Amino acid sequence: xxxxxxxxxxxALGKFEYVYLTPLLRRPPTPQxxxxxxxxxxxxxxxxxxxxxxxxxxxxxxxVPTCRRSxxxxxxxxxxxxxxxxxLILPRKDIKTCGTCGHNHEAGRLCPNCYSKVKxxxxxxxxxxxxxxGLDPIDKEIAIVYQGEKTQFDDEFFKGKRVVxxxxxxxxxxxxxxxxxxxxxxxxxxSEHTIIKPHDLG
Amino acid sequence: xxxxxxQFQTKSFxxxxxxxxxxxxxxxxxxxxxxxxxxxxxHTSNTVAMPYNPPKGPRKWPxxxxxxxxxxxxxxxxxxxxxxxxxxxxxxxxxxxxxxxSMIRGMSVDEAIKQLSFVNKQGAVHVKEVLLEAQKLAVxxxxxxxxxxxxxxxxxxxxxxxxxxIRRHAKGRVGLVHYFHCHxxxxxxxxxxxxxxxxxxxxxxxxxxxxxxVDEMRQRRIPGSL
Numbered sequence: 153x154x155x156x157x158x159x160x161x162x163x164a165l166g167k168f169e170y171v172y173l174t175p176l177l178r179r180p181p182t183p184q185x186x187x188x189x190x191x192x193x194x195x196x197x198x199x200x201x202x203x204x205x206x207x208x209x210x211x212x213x214x215x216v217p218t219c220r221r222s223x224x225x226x227x228x229x230x231x232x233x234x235x236x237x238x239x240l241i242l243p244r245k246d247i248k249t250c251g252t253c254g255h256n257h258e259a260g261r262l263c264p265n266c267y268s269k270v271k272x273x274x275x276x277x278x279x280x281x282x283x284x285x286g287l288d289p290i291d292k293e294i295a296i297v298y299q300g301e302k303t304q305f306d307d308e309f310f311k312g313k314r315v316v317x318x319x320x321x322x323x324x325x326x327x328x329x330x331x332x333x334x335x336x337x338x339x340x341x342x343s344e345h346t347i348i349k350p351h352d353l354g
Numbered sequence: 355x356x357x358x359x360x361q362f363q364t365k366s367f368x369x370x371x372x373x374x375x376x377x378x379x380x381x382x383x384x385x386x387x388x389x390x391x392x393x394x395x396x397h398t399s400n401t402v403a404m405p406y407n408p409p410k411g412p413r414k415w416p417x418x419x420x421x422x423x424x425x426x427x428x429x430x431x432x433x434x435x436x437x438x439x440x441x442x443x444x445x446x447x448x449x450x451x452x453x454x455x456s457m458i459r460g461m462s463v464d465e466a467i468k469q470l471s472f473v474n475k476q477g478a479v480h481v482k483e484v485l486l487e488a489q490k491l492a493v494x495x496x497x498x499x500x501x502x503x504x505x506x507x508x509x510x511x512x513x514x515x516x517x518x519x520i521r522r523h524a525k526g527r528v529g530l531v532h533y534f535h536c537h538x539x540x541x542x543x544x545x546x547x548x549x550x551x552x553x554x555x556x557x558x559x560x561x562x563x564x565x566x567x568v569d570e571m572r573q574r575r576i577p578g579s580l
Contacts, residue, residue, distance in 0.1 A: 241457040243469045256468050 252325070266325070273323055281316050298322035411442040411514070415539050419496065435544040436507065437496045439488035440537060443514045444480050448536035451477045451511035455538065460551020463489055463504040463542060481509075481538060488542050498544050505547035511536045 206218070232239035247256050250263035257263040277296060285294070295313040297305070299321045322328075418438045426433060444451070454477040458466040463485060470482040485506075492498040514535030521529045550556030558566075 239453065241453050241473055241475075243457065243461070243465075244472055247468060247472060256471060258472065 269323075269325070273326065277316070277318070280318060284316050285314060412440065412512070412537050412539075415440045418541075435492070435496050435498050436541055437488050437492040437498070437504075438539070438541045439484055439491060440539045441480060441484045442537045443535045444477070444538060445533075446477045446480065446536055447534040448511050448513045449534075450475070451481075451536045451538060454478050454481050455509045455511045458485075458506050459509050460547055461506050462502070462547045463506065464502050466506050477511075477536075477538075481540075484538055484540055485542075488540055492542055492544070503544055503546070504542040505545065506540060507543040508539065508541035511538045513537075 230239065244258075246259040248259050249256055250266060253263060253265045255263055255265040257265075281294065293313045294316055295305075295310055296316050296318065298318045301322065302317070415438050418436075423433065454470070454473060454475055457473070458470065458481065461469070467482055467485055470478045470485070489501050489504060492504060493501045498504065514537050516535070517533040519531040519533060521531045523529050
């Protein structure tokens with residue numbers, strides 16, 4: 153019984169040594185009564201002699217910083233570099249003021265204030281079109297006529313077109329003449345096209 | 355009573371005003387009970403149903419608006435009007451808000467609002483709102499004639515509430531999550547903005563350049579000499 157107890161104790165000690173001392177010693181613990189017959193070669197001894205303190209981090213202390221962040225690294229993180237990745241928000245020089253409404257917008261883009269008005273009007277027109285034309289096939293052009301405009305167009309204008317009558321007056325910014333070409337390839341001298349004066353544009 | 359009256363006589367008008375200021379100070383300082391200023395030592399309402407919630411967050415910034423300056427001397431330059439405004443506990447990180455706050459320093463109010471409209475950050479929305487509020491306050495309450503005649507003298511953000519939460523990681527590990535809030539402070543001053551708000555970014559005059567060059571030349575030494 154005593155022998156069995158002793159064996160249990162020695163096994164427990166051996167297990168303890170194996171679990172907790174192996175990572176620190178970097179070799180399995182050898183029993184003391186076994187003499188070291190084979191002498192380790194000099195190269196191995198030299199290797200063991202130089203113990204790198206930083207090896208304690210390999211699998212023992214994780215997720216902690218090992219070096220202090222230098223001032224340069226900290227500055228680069230916070231401010232970036234001027235001609236590379238600039239983290240500072242610089243004031244923009246490409247903001248223009250819309251001549252029509254006075255709101256600001258990015259250069260090269262439509263004025264959001266003006267566009268929102270156009271968008272609203274478009275949705276109203278679309279609703280009206282759906283209401284009047286329903287689910288019929290789209291085989292003809294649609295002529296949108298605002299309040300008080302029917303008399304300005306002759307019957308030939310409405311030939312082959314589906315008319316959508318709006319109960320509201322035409323918005324000031326919605327030009328009547330949107331179908332005339334006005335680019336470099338336009339033929340201004342053509343008798344079919346007429347030059348409309350600004351006050352007729354609406 | 356006589357001693358108190360004498361103190362009032364010797365003290366300046368300003369200090370009297372400070373004494374009579376409403377309770378911006380922390381309420382616990384009044385628990386000692388100062389009957390002279392009309393505070394009672396006992397509660398008159400239910401303290402359990404309506405417990406006392408001490409004021410949280412910054413409170414000193416708007417007090418600068420109430421500051422009364424001494425009358426100016428005849429030849430002195432007119433002191434420009436200013437307005438201090440803030441917004442507390444914005445759900446935004448102070449580290450991120452710093453970029454927005456630092457961008458508008460030294461700009462005129464109109465320019466700042468224009469630029470902020472095109473900054474792609476959540477903090478910019480808050481800063482713009484605060485600027486518009488401050489502009490309105492300046493005109494209505496701080497004797498500023500034109501709302502465009504203002505510039506951003508001070509603009510900064512500080513840490514607010516930080517709520518802590520937990521998140522999962524792989525292999526049963528746990529991580530902390532910080533939900534940051536920030537306070538944003540701005541001071542608008544009347545007048546046109548200065549030509550160069552930051553001394554470092556201002557172009558150097560020929561005089562300073564020359565003096566700096568001369569200093570550099572004079573600092574040269576022969577290495578290894580006595």
